[in-house]
Amino acid sequence: MVSATYGTTGVDWENRLDIGRLRRERLQKLKAELDRSELGALLSFDFHNIRYMTSTHIGTWAMDKLIRFAILPRGGDPVLWDFGSAARHHQLYSPWLDEPHAAAGRGEHYGARAGISTLRGAISPGAGRAEDVAAKIAQVMADFGLAGQPIGVDIIEPPVLEALQRLGFPVVDGQQQFLEARRVKTRDEVGLLTQAVSMVDAAYEDLYAFLRPGVRENECVGLVSKKLFDLGSEHVEGVNAISGERCSPHPHMFSDRLIRPGDPAFFDILHSYQGYRTCYYRTFAVGSASPGMRGAYKVCRELIDNAISLVKPGATTADIVQVWPDATDFGFADEEAAFGLQYGHGVGLSIWERPIFSRLTSIENPETLEPGQVFALETYWPAADGWGAARIEEEILVTESGCEVITKFPAEQLLIAGQRYYSTGGELPAVRESQSHLNSRPAAGGAS
Secondary structure, X not given: OOOOOOOXXXXXXXXXXXXXXXXXXXXXXXXXXXXXXXXXXXXXOOHHHHHHHHOOOOOHHHOOOOOOEEEEEOOOOOEEEEOOHHHHHHHHHOHHHHHHHHHOOOOOOOOEEEOOOOOOOOOOHHXXXXXXXHHHHHHHHHHOOOOOOOEEEOOOOHHHHHHHHHOOOOEEEXXXXXXXXXXXXXXXXXXXXXXXXXXXHHHHHHHHHHOOOOOEHHHHHHHHHHXXXXXXXOEEEEEEXXXXXXXXXXXXXXXXXXXXXXXXXEEEEEEEEOOEEOXXXXXXXXXXXXXXXXXXXXXXXXXXXXXXXXOOOOOEHHHHHOOOOXXXXXXXXXXXXOOOOOEEEEOOOOOOEEEEEOOOOOOOOOOEOOOOOEEEEXXXXXXXXXXXXXXXXXXXXXXXXXXXXXXXXXXXXXXXEOOOOEEOOEEOOOEOOOOOOOOOOOOOOOOO
16 A cells, blocks of 8 residues: 545546545444444444544534434444435435435435534523433444443533433443454555545745744744645644743644744644544744754654654554654653653544553553554654753554555755845855854853
8 A cells, every 4th residue: 555645636537535435444443343342232322433434524613512322233324313404405415314214214314314412511501402312322233233232432521421321321432443444454545545645735935934033933833834725624623832941841732832942843733634633843043053952853863763763563652652762862751741742643533543552551551563554753852941842743554564654845954944144154054043143152261
């Protein structure tokens, strides 16, 4: 399997992404995981799992509300309850949900129905929404002869959980089946992930040209967001824009800080193209870099290159993290305190998926790499000056014989962004102390 970047429009003259195949293969994989389990059904309130199961989406505004839910019964096909008119829209425009049920004689529009949960408790418990949700699920279970069988769920509101239990259903962890199904990507998932990172390549091109003293971190976020939406992103999940003294320790959140000459600045761009996410760090120096920052970048690059060199089928996450330093080597008390800095994670319909790479968990609980997995490896190193730091992240596809890096914006060496400056002595060097007016220590015996 090799990644490829396609146009975003389907055409008759070139074999591109096959969205129908994407839907079919995702559902087949999820059904296989359900069949291997002892569960009667998989129940999802998580938007990413619902999308994987049903190939439906109603916008990112609803992702944190737990308002819609879907069930995959053993021996059957998905049933989705959705928010108000969204269900009617699915009936009109998502025929893959209804067709298998109609073919089985279970009635028109069985696959997509109107239904609403508790709005995370905003609807009064006295309105009985939790009981209504449980009753809807119980009816589907009965239709498929699954009454009383365990239901695997990803996330759930406590009142709905309790209502299902009162109806006699054991409710257990079903997230493992969802994650296992999503662990290895299909060819169309790889294509969508590659398209998503190609859009971030373009965003970094614009960002590199924009960075200069006097712009704010939040302006960088706006620039990147516009570029991605212009290119067809459906959701800019976040842009970590971190500069100057905010780089160490890493705060994981942009601010309104003004970028200054000589600043380090690193960015993580997370967005979604047809559901498929990116997680993609790059580090720049603005105008020039201090010697400490140049050294930090060199270490950061070596750490990620050492990890990438080990990626191949049969290698384990433990093999990868063994080449990363202990947390104490870069200023943290333990691996939990440094979690996410030397790190790796699967990328798909969400971040973070499997496999997970961390010295906190991977050494004693390794996962084996397989062709078709797509994940991000990210490294961090603080500068010797005590406030700068470097951050690099690459997304990687495991191939039959090794791996392919699908993130393409240059990161082999630290890039200097912004205006080039000239003095009477010529161009100012790209590596210099972060301040141009440092006081000199008086010579021995000289005047104080």
